[in-house]
Amino acid sequence: MSNHLFDAIAAAIPDRGKTLIELGDGTQISYGRLFDLVERLASHLIRAGVVPGDRVAVQVEKSWENLALYLACVRAGAVYLPLNTAYPLAELEYFIGDAQPSFVVCRPESEAGVRGLCARLGRATVESLGTRGDGTLLAAAADAPIRPVVDRDAEDLAAILYTSGTTGRSKGAMLTHENLLSNAQVLVDYWRFTGEDVLLHALPIFHTHGLFVASNVILLAGGSMIFLPKFDADEVVRLLPKATSMMAVPTFYVRLLEHPGFTRALTKHIRLFTSGSAPLLAETHRAFSERTGHAILERYGMTETNMNTSNPYDGDRIPGTVGFPLPGVELRVADVESGRVLPQGEVGVLEVRGPNVFKGYWRMPEKTQAEFRPDGFFITGDVGRIDERGYVHIVGRAKDLVITGGYNVYPKEVETEIDAIAGVVESAVIGLPHPDFGEGVTAVVVREKGANLGEEDVISALADRLAKFKQPKRVFFVDELPRNTMGKVQKNVLRDTYAGTYERGAA
Ligand code: AMP
Secondary structure (H helix, E strand, O other), rough: EEEHHHHHHHOOOOOOOOEEEEEEEOOEEEEHHHHHHHHHHHHHHHHHHOOOEEEEEEEEOOOOOHHHHHHHHOOOOOOOEEEOOOOOEEEEEEEEHHHHOOOEEEEEHHHHHHHHHHHOOOOOOEEOOOOOOOOOOHHHHOOOOOOOOOOOOOOOEEEEEEOOOOOOOOOOOOOEEEHHHHHHHHHHHHHHOOOOOOOEOOOOOOOOOHHHHHHHHHHHHHOOEEEEOOOOOOHHHHHHHHOOEEEOHHHHHHHHHOOOOOOOHHHOOOOEEEEEOOOOOOHHHHHHHHHHHHOOOOEEOOOOOOOEEEEOOOOOOOOOOOOOOOOOEEEEEEEOOOOOOOOOOOOOOOOOOOOOOOEEEOHHHHHHHOEEEEEEEOOEEEEEEEEEOEEEEEEHHHHOOEOOEEEEHHHHHHHHHOOOOEEEEEEEEEEEEOOOOOEEEEEEEEEEEOOOOOHHHHHHOOOOOOOOOHHOOOEEOOOEOOOOOOEOOOOHHHHHHHHOOOOOOOO
16 A cells, blocks of 8 residues: 655655745745645545546646645645646646546636636536635635545656647646656755755746756755745845755846846855756856856756756766766667667767656657657657767757758757857847748847847858858847746747748848
8 A cells, every 4th residue: 555656755754843835925834734735635636536547737826735736636646737827728728628637726816717618628626726825725625534645656647747839739748656756866866955955946836847856856855945936036035045955947047147136145055056947058157156156057857757867966067068867867869860879979869768757648649659769768859969978968959950951950059159259148049941941040149238239240250160051041139039937948939930031032
């Protein structure tokens, strides 16, 4: 009788009186208080008819009760399905129709719409949960008779997370108890998390980074977190002195560096800053080291695989790299088309295998089959290489590769050269339909304030730096690059915006 993930998390509770979560206003939630709610919510789910394997879809704002709901699903043997709060009702229809949850939790303000939708789809009990203990869920659960922890094996599903889906429909990545547990255990060890740790948590918890990497690691280490509803540089600056560690997406670090109050003294008690979910510019890494004396530890992972690689805790954290495969994770580089495994140093698609890798896409057996090699390696779609010291470098997504006149251009190589030009803050290189070349290399550039830099300056600065076919044919300037909540540049948005650039007759 056991529940693979929940038992491990419950066994790691250090002391029920210890603070697990501190909120921005200083409110402290002890382990005991949180796990009492977990028990109550899990029992309520069971009373409402949720049986093992049922999906529980949750689209709510971040709160400690939301974290309890995740753990309650695991305890009840359900499959937790968090949804980005940015999805409007119209998009929710796809997720609810696809995942067929038997229980849905939404924000109080969207309750009427979600109830209507679920009634129409013939699905699910609907409850709501707000950020101040409001909504129907907590009240409904209050009198649920406590039920025992539900048995679940290592291979049973604990969660389904939909991928951000910049091309085509979002896919539901099925994550097992062992996927989540094994990865969190490895990270606790690799990054040396202990009960002494206080993690500054400003990430959303509908995504793998804030939910699994951050929360599961702290729970298994028996540590504490300062839980902020979202990233706010002033709040982070105010609260950092109370923390020992912070996990972030690169934009958080960029914003902190822009904050006048972000000083070396403020980070004195921090032992670890990690970055992931999007590439951290080498320049940000260096600027951060100069300001604080801390080398940000960059790691690489994805919804489907949890974390794959990490820079070392001891040893060189090299800017622009994502470090080594984590213990238990095998990583190789293969030819994008043929799948032939490439020798060290060559650029190709990264493939991974290990206990961290998901079970497949929900109700998409063909898609799942297409993304795994016969020997069990998952084709990540990220393009990169392994250097002579074993560090993994990512050069971009395979689908962002630009093919121009039959030549492959890796955007990162061009972006790195553009970013080095005086007056450039950052850039994104994309391929756009081109009548002669198939795709035309195109750069979208953010200039420093007041920089006197034009299209011709960028093109001529690259003339001796890059082969002709890699040089952008057009350069556009923008105030900022479009990014999603995790800080990823949305190249699909840029491709749409500039789609007609090379059409015959275009100016
Ligand atoms: P998600 O599933 O939303 O976590 O997105 C995963 C994708 O984010 C990966 O496939 C990579 O393309 C990208 N990613 C995550 N971490 C890094 C990193 N450290 N450097 C570059 N890209 C990253």
